[in-house]
Amino acid sequence: MPKRIITGHNEAGRSVIKISDTGAHGLGGLSELWVTDTVPADNTGDVDTTDRPVTLGPPDGGIRFRYFKVGPASAAAGMDPDERRRLVAERFADMGASDALVDVSRHPAMHKTRTVDYIILLSGKVTLLLDDDEVDLEPFDVVVQRGTNHAWVNHGDDEALLIAVLVDAEPE
Numbered sequence: 001m002p003k004r005i006i007t008g009h010n011e012a013g014r015s016v017i018k019i020s021d022t023g024a025h026g027l028g029g030l031s032e033l034w035v036t037d038t039v040p041a042d043n044t045g046d047v048d049t050t051d052r053p054v055t056l057g058p059p060d061g062g063i064r065f066r067y068f069k070v071g072p073a074s075a076a077a078g079m080d081p082d083e084r085r086r087l088v089a090e091r092f093a094d095m096g097a098s099d100a101l102v103d104v105s106r107h108p109a110m111h112k113t114r115t116v117d118y119i120i121l122l123s124g125k126v127t128l129l130l131d132d133d134e135v136d137l138e139p140f141d142v143v144v145q146r147g148t149n150h151a152w153v154n155h156g157d158d159e160a161l162l163i164a165v166l167v168d169a170e171p172e
Contacts (some may be wrong), residue, residue, distance in 0.1 A: 002022070003020065003022050004019060004022065004033055005017060005019070005020050006019035006048070008045075009043075009044075018046055024066075025051060029159075030067075030069075031066060031067055031068070032054060032065070033066055034064075035049040035050055035058065035062065035064050036049065036058075037049070037059045038059075038061050039063065054094075054095055055095050055096045056097035056100055057113050057166060057168065058115065060168055062168055063167050064164075064166040065163075065165050065166075066163070066164055066166070067122075067163045068162055068164065069159050069160065069161055069162075070124070070154040070160040071154060072157055073154055073155055081108075085104065085108045088101070088104075088108045088109050089101065097113075100112055100113055103149055106129060106131065106151070107151040108151075109152070110149050110150065110151045111149065112148065113166070114147060114169055114171050115166045115168060116166075116167050116169045117143070117145040117164050117165065117166045118143075118167075119143040119144075119145060120141070120143075120163050121137045121138065121141050121162050122139060122162060122163055124154060124156055124159060124161060125155065125160060126152050126153060126156075126160045127153045128143055128152060129150060129151045129152075130148055130149065130150055131148075146169075147169055147172055
């Protein structure tokens with residue numbers, strides 16, 4: 001898990017480190033790095049904004065900064081399809097995002113959010129699935145995901161690590 005460095009100001013208005021840890025809140029292979037409740041952001045205070053339940057999308061008018069891991073698809077290859085759909089549905093329910101699973105006909109983890117997401121693949125290889133397209137990604141490829149139904153599939157042997165900034169957006 002990467003180290004988080006969160007800066008701020010002391011009582012004299014000088015820049016200081018407020019948080020330095022590897023304890024970002026998470027759920028499974030997803031870890032929150034920072035959450036902004038509004039834009040423009042409030043840079044005052046000492047509160048760890050990740051100290052809240054993990055949800056798929058950001059707060060209304062806010063932003064989530066996180067990283068997430070995508071394990072090799074081979075790990076679920078022998079799984080019963082109904083069991084896999086149930087596990088995916090549980091994972092999305094845990095994030096308060098059952099409604100994001102709008103069309104899973106192509107892949108059980110296809111989901112759609114009301115966000116624009118800036119995503120960078122840091123390590124591994126993944127395929128971005130869309131309703132009618134797909135693209136293979138390699139480290140440092142960038143995706144701007146604009147509220148589309150999508151899933152991430154790892155056809156490699158090693159876990160893939162991605163970093164994402166999710167920004168609340170107007171509904172389609």
